[in-house]
Amino acid sequence: MSFIEISHLRKSFGPSTVVHDFNLSIDKGEFVSFLGPSGCGKTTILRMIAGFEKATSGSIRVGGSEMTNLPPAKRNVGMVFQAYALFPNLTVAGNIGFGLKIAGKERGEIDARVAEMLELIKLPDLGGRYPYQLSGGQQQRVALARALAVKPQVLLLDEPLSALDAKIRVSLREEIRALQRELGITTVFVTHDQEEALSISDRIVVMNQGHADQVGTPSEIYNNPATRFVASFVGTLNLFEARVVDPAAGRVSIDGQPVVTRRDISAFGIADEAMVALRPEALTLGGGDDDRNTLTGTVEEVAFLGAVIRVRVRLREARVSLDIFNDPALELPKIGMPAVVSFKKEDLLIIAPS
């Protein structure tokens, strides 16, 4: 039995259903991210776990006990909001100690725990400040400490980093992950940033219009996307309508050019359409040994992205983007030049029809 069991969860606002039949099990100590585009229902599910929103039907169990209809104050669930939501009238220490004070803890115990939390978020000297005297990143760390001070069973974070600038976002997400590992707290993290989800999660739930399209580890999600939606939402992707030539041998044709996949396409019939995909980083410029597939075309665009250079090659009808590492010694391909791109046979993904 998992620590958090969400089953057949549904939520409607009036006539519109924003969460349909959502099911998920989360183990104790696991870090799970909800990833999906705006409006897909991530926040709504998180708010149902926290108790701010009432489920229309279905159930939420935490640690074996039924939570579905419990008020938020009785759930012992820590919540971190995008807008920090620190109490403006209280100092940092007052904020962190708020939950303990409500729980009727003694002064000495509160002070000790607050000091411990301040140490944990690496702001040991800022206990006496007011929220408006802190930077965004510091405020969010205080909000995290406030949520954790009461030792909740579950930590919920709703896009906690999206109000921060890029550098802080990366360093704070690593800090959150390190803290979560150290405390072993079961965590649900909502984001619409795929890189964020991939980098810190044990498992990712890719959400699409109110249901989970795929649940898996970052590498499963990235390397074996279950649906076209997941494939296109997570990472950049070249998608093609390929024609199946020989299902048994894995032979298909992309834009009229024959290629071979190592993935199982035996379910398809000859001349069927199959959705196939290639990650830009799986492709290289130039041919290669016989074990690789090749496609030919002309260079259409070259974009400098810093660490990598993205090259777009036009085949006959279709276009394919590929990433090459930036190397100053390298000569950049020129627009209009004929080009050959190649990729390993196992890198050709087959996307199940949805």
Next chain:
Amino acid sequence: MKTNRLSHWLAILIGTLYFLVPLAATFEFSLRKIRGVYSFEAYRVVLADTQFKSSLGFSVVLAVVTIVFGMAIIVPMAYFVELRLRKLRPFIEFVTLLPLVVPAIVIVFGYLRLYNSSSILPLTNFTLGTNFLLACGYVTLALPYMYRSIETGLRSIDVRTLTEAAESLGASSGTIIWRIILPNIRSAMLSGAFLTFAIVIGEFTFASLLNRPAFGPYLQLIGANRAYEPAALAVMAFAITWACMGIIQVVSRNSVAARP
């Protein structure tokens, strides 16, 4: 650019004169009780009048009761409207404006009909009951001002998220209002309280028709029967008002120290 600045100063000057000239004239007049010399005789007479002290004291107590009572009703209401019933906001706003639309005399006759000595709830039968009725009437009169200032205060903080943050830390609604909401709308409440104070101190219709010894009817009485004393009273009223404003400035500046 230059003419522009000049016209700004001119506007300020005209505005200031509009307020200051009558005040200065009133002050000057109030000093002329003894023929031929300027003196504070009128003030001395007013301050020596026991009715002055008793009626002012009565009205101050009534103002404080009105403020406490009004806040106790309006703060939770405005909070829950902001939290859960935002759709009702235009309706509530309309209701809170009604006391400005319905004349006080109509309200007080309504009260007299409802609570007279032969009604089910004969509040006017005994002094405490009448005083209570008067305070309730004042809460109604002050409703538009109190509600508006509290609502402005509530809108300046993120009521929903702060409430949710406190709820997830185990706080009850009462605790949230007391520990989180009130401290953050303190200056808004103070300005509402100040307006209420000013309204109650000078109110005439309710107090007069309910026959209570309040400051408003006293002012009227003096105004009708004396020459210099009303001017002295008016100047004192201004002084009290300005003192209140000064106190509020100091208090809200101190509370600002804890806020952005």
